[in-house]
Amino acid sequence: MNSTIVTTSRSPHGNTRKIADVIATELGAQIHAPGPEAATAVAAADLVGFGSGIYWMNFRRSLREFVASLPAGEGKDAFFFATSGFPQPPVLARYMDGMQQALEAKGFRVVGGFHCRGLDTMGPFGLIGGVNKSSPTASDLESAKAFAQHLAS
Ligand SMILES: Cc1cc2nc3c(=O)[nH]c(=O)nc-3n(C[C@H](O)[C@H](O)[C@H](O)COP(=O)(O)O)c2cc1C
Numbered sequence: 001m002n003s004t005i006v007t008t009s010r011s012p013h014g015n016t017r018k019i020a021d022v023i024a025t026e027l028g029a030q031i032h033a034p035g036p037e038a039a040t041a042v043a044a045a046d047l048v049g050f051g052s053g054i055y056w057m058n059f060r061r062s063l064r065e066f067v068a069s070l071p072a073g074e075g076k077d078a079f080f081f082a083t084s085g086f087p088q089p090p091v092l093a094r095y096m097d098g099m100q101q102a103l104e105a106k107g108f109r110v111v112g113g114f115h116c117r118g119l120d121t122m123g124p125f126g127l128i129g130g131v132n133k134s135s136p137t138a139s140d141l142e143s144a145k146a147f148a149q150h151l152a153s
Helices: 017-026 034-043 060-067 097-105 123-128 138-152
Strands: 004-008 030-032 045-056 077-084 111-117
Touching: 004 017, 004 034, 004 060, 004 077, 017 030, 017 045, 017 077, 017 111, 017 138, 030 034, 030 138, 034 060, 045 060, 077 097, 077 138, 097 111
Parallel strands: 004 030, 004 045, 045 077, 077 111
Antiparallel strands: none
């Protein structure tokens, strides 16, 4: 299976990149930043992952714009993943729903989603060294590995 991952980590902690690296290792996938090279890789892939940190309740704009710029997915398998400072709200304004909907609207077949907390040093949190100081944790990385193994099977 030819897998590719399109991801962007904005914070200096690279939280989402840590998750991307684990998933990529399990899938034997290449990692690309959103852009023309990534678009070529997506076109050639059987399975595509899209991931970023959550900024202002959503995936990073560059990733959302990249998805919007893609041609129709034509049933290609896709998954998404994210890290965030706080848990995803249980009902309203769920961080990851927009990405799932955008991928489905493009014609991808969404086969899974992964989320965990990430070190968050935004604004005042930075004054106390951040929240979720050790996230993603070793357990989060194990969960990401299990998620990827499930995708591969
Ligand atoms: C400007 C800014 C906005 C953020 N907005 C949110 C948010 O709306 N919800 C949340 O849970 N975390 C939020 N965070 C925390 C990030 O989602 C978290 O640190 C994430 O793990 C960063 O991922 P990255 O290292 O891959 O960029 C925000 C962080 C920053 C700096």
